[in-house]
Amino acid sequence: MESLQDCPLFRPFAYIDGSWVAADSGEQIDVLNPANGEVIGQVPRLGRAETERAIEAAEAAFPAWRALTAQERADILMKWHDLMHEHQDELALIMTLEQGKPLKEAAGEIGYAASFLRWFAEEARRVYGETVPAAKSNQRILVTKQPVGVVGAITPWNFPAAMITRKVGAALAAGCPIVVKPASQTPFSATAMALLAERAGVPRGVFNVVPGRASEIASALTESPVVRKITFTGSTEVGRQLMKQAAEHIQKISLELGGNAPFIVFEDADLDAAVEGAMASKFRNGGQTCVCVNRFLVQSSVVNAFCEKLAAAMNSELHVGDGTEEGVNIGPLIDQDGVEKVSRHIRDAVDKGAELLLGGNPHPLGGNFFTPTLINDAKPDMLVAQEETFGPLSAVFPFDDEEDAVAMANDTPFGLAAYFYSRDLSRVWRVSEALEYGIIGINTGLISNPAAPFGGVKESGLGREGGHQGLEEFMETKYLCIDLG
Numbered sequence: 001m002e003s004l005q006d007c008p009l010f011r012p013f014a015y016i017d018g019s020w021v022a023a024d025s026g027e028q029i030d031v032l033n034p035a036n037g038e039v040i041g042q043v044p045r046l047g048r049a050e051t052e053r054a055i056e057a058a059e060a061a062f063p064a065w066r067a068l069t070a071q072e073r074a075d076i077l078m079k080w081h082d083l084m085h086e087h088q089d090e091l092a093l094i095m096t097l098e099q100g101k102p103l104k105e106a107a108g109e110i111g112y113a114a115s116f117l118r119w120f121a122e123e124a125r126r127v128y129g130e131t132v133p134a135a136k137s138n139q140r141i142l143v144t145k146q147p148v149g150v151v152g153a154i155t156p157w158n159f160p161a162a163m164i165t166r167k168v169g170a171a172l173a174a175g176c177p178i179v180v181k182p183a184s185q186t187p188f189s190a191t192a193m194a195l196l197a198e199r200a201g202v203p204r205g206v207f208n209v210v211p212g213r214a215s216e217i218a219s220a221l222t223e224s225p226v227v228r229k230i231t232f233t234g235s236t237e238v239g240r241q242l243m244k245q246a247a248e249h250i251q252k253i254s255l256e257l258g259g260n261a262p263f264i265v266f267e268d269a270d271l272d273a274a275v276e277g278a279m280a281s282k283f284r285n286g287g288q289t290c291v292c293v294n295r296f297l298v299q300s301s302v303v304n305a306f307c308e309k310l311a312a313a314m315n316s317e318l319h320v321g322d323g324t325e326e327g328v329n330i331g332p333l334i335d336q337d338g339v340e341k342v343s344r345h346i347r348d349a350v351d352k353g354a355e356l357l358l359g360g361n362p363h364p365l366g367g368n369f370f371t372p373t374l375i376n377d378a379k380p381d382m383l384v385a386q387e388e389t390f391g392p393l394s395a396v397f398p399f400d401d402e403e404d405a406v407a408m409a410n411d412t413p414f415g416l417a418a419y420f421y422s423r424d425l426s427r428v429w430r431v432s433e434a435l436e437y438g439i440i441g442i443n444t445g446l447i448s449n450p451a452a453p454f455g456g457v458k459e460s461g462l463g464r465e466g467g468h469q470g471l472e473e474f475m476e477t478k479y480l481c482i483d484l485g
């Protein structure tokens with residue numbers, strides 16, 4: 001395939017009520033390849049009016065979709081899953097061109113994205129109710145689950161496929177239609193998946209894709225009394241705003257927001273395993289993942305050994321470049337703001353006394369590429385301790401004992417993922433219980449799995465995605481109290 005335009009899954013349109021449409025205004029968004037800044041295509045810049053039409057289409061589609069049996073909805077989701085695997089290479093190329101992650105990683109994300117469709121297809125058939133002992137002998141109480149209704153979803157650029165299927169798979173399995181606003185940087189993964197959903201038999205109006213003006217689309221979704229659930233992955237700042245807006249109609253809301261993941265290495269850890277986990281977690285998507293390590297907390301007695309091993313791994317294993325090139329495993333950052341943020345964190349840390357061990361600058365390739373960087377002696381007053389860097393900067397914070405490590409790890413308003421390495425079973429339990437996070441990786445740097453409830457505490461969000469919990473987010477509980485007379 002020479003370019004995106006040659007790809008049979010390339011759809012430069014919005015998708016509403018089963019039709020491929022342009023913006024009422026005719027306006028378009030340029031979509032750039034972060035590896036070279038070239039425009040790879042355009043999508044319509046939709047606003048309020050088109051979003052309201054998508055909501056109406058979803059509302060109209062709701063009765064028939066919820067009336068299907070769970071098995072019928074599951075069959076459609078499984079067909080969609082199969083089509084994603086069949087088209088894995090094309091979907092991966094679209095993703096690499098618009099998002100930048102290397103092709104192999106993009107193909108991995110497509111597999112991960114498809115796995116949510118399979119997971120929720122299977123879970124759709126396990127939406128069980130309950131019976132509850134009643135207060136009177138002639139009464140019976142039954143608890144049932146019903147789809148919440150029309151859903152509005154807003155998804156991020158860093159996982160352009162998986163963050164859509166994790167929401168859409170659950171919504172559709174539960175019997176809810178959905179309107180998705182994809183990130184403006186990565187809309188083509190969303191429209192390509194909509195094309196496959198259509199081929200899989202998702203009826204018109206059940207899955208709508210509305211690229212465009214974020215604040216207008218978000219307001220249309222939160223101001224509509226028809227939309228009964230908002231689901232968002234992105235920054236804490238935007239999540240906070242959406243939560244305020246969702247309060248208007250008391251919409252159910254799930255928020256997957258920012259993180260500031262600690263990765264604790266205790267002196268009893270297997271250091272080689274810790275370095276392997278560190279590489280997997282820190283450099284996933286070039287550091288642009290909400291569960292990427294942000295702070296390496298390393299016990300002082302092993303800090304030099306850990307830094308040496310991590311520097312060696314970073315030197316030998318990381319190859320920066322255009323994600324379409326063979327052997328590249330670190331693509332560009334998404335844009336210049338991303339580059340500026342990583343540079344700012346490094347400058348601030350070095351000015352405040354951190355030791356620069358590796359890298360430190362934008363990559364000689366220029367543009368949005370950044371050299372993987374390692375600093376030691378980071379301190380809590382540095383920006384890198386307080387904000388999510390979202391780039392290939394490994395910052396090591398030495399600590400003295402377990403109590404210090406846990407206090408440092410929890411010293412943040414965020415609470416998404418945390419990791420630690422230890423071979424002491426009592427410590428494993430103690431630290432797991434003390435960490436104020438929704439996800440804990442113990443002796444592993446990779447925690448993502450469709451069967452597990454992904455989500456954070458504190459300012460990292462509300463609700464869970466994946467697992468059986470992820471389906472419940474799209475359902476209401478109703479109880480029936482039956483008087484037998």
Ligand SMILES: O=CCCCC(=O)O
Pocket residue numbers: 158159163288289290291448454
């Ligand atoms: O930035 C957050 C994306 C989450 C990726 C995952 O599910 O691991």
